[in-house]
Amino acid sequence: DAGITQSPRHKVTETGTPVTLRCHQTENHRYMYWYRQDPGHGLRLIHYSYGVKDTDKGEVSDGYSVSRSKTEDFLLTLESATSSQTSVYFCAISPSGFNEQFFGPGTRLTVL
């Protein structure tokens, strides 16, 4: 299995609070991605990174920000969580933008 961990694995929070999810990899892969999974939508890309401090928006980036200060860590922040951000969040990594992606175990976030 690819060395990808996500923390926390489960979180319940209240509307309006900030939340940060962490993705950590031990593979030294250049590309890292954040997706959310919702029923009927499959997985949708939120943000991705193609190197340290190099990030870009995905399909559903509104309300989310990311940071990557080290190769191994990619953080996803919800500045002010809303109930529409209740979802399962997956981190993925890839050695380049032209390979399959390997996924972390996911984080279930509930915003009350």
Next chain:
Amino acid sequence: AQTVTQSQPEMSVQEAETVTLSCTYDTSENNYYLFWYKQPPSRQMILVIRQEAYKQQNATENRFSVNFQKAAKSFSLKISDSQLGDTAMYFCAFLFLSNTGKLIFGQGTTLQVKP
């Protein structure tokens, strides 16, 4: 916009039989990869099989094989000798090589293998 469609929300198959999951996509790109991912109840996303668009030969991984029809923009997954452990949600995904590796996923097909 590029889209991936899985038209079968749910399917079931008897253990040891064969089942085919459908996937179609829409793109004007010529160079891309296609994948099938499996998501069992544990929620882990597991890569099942990969197909490069420039290859005419269909990919095979043990009991899993694909039928890739580039002109028809179709990419189906065949599971032979189905096992109880194949019970999962299956996602078809499209990787645009001109778009920094952004995967586009279908909505998923839930497959139940019955004993």
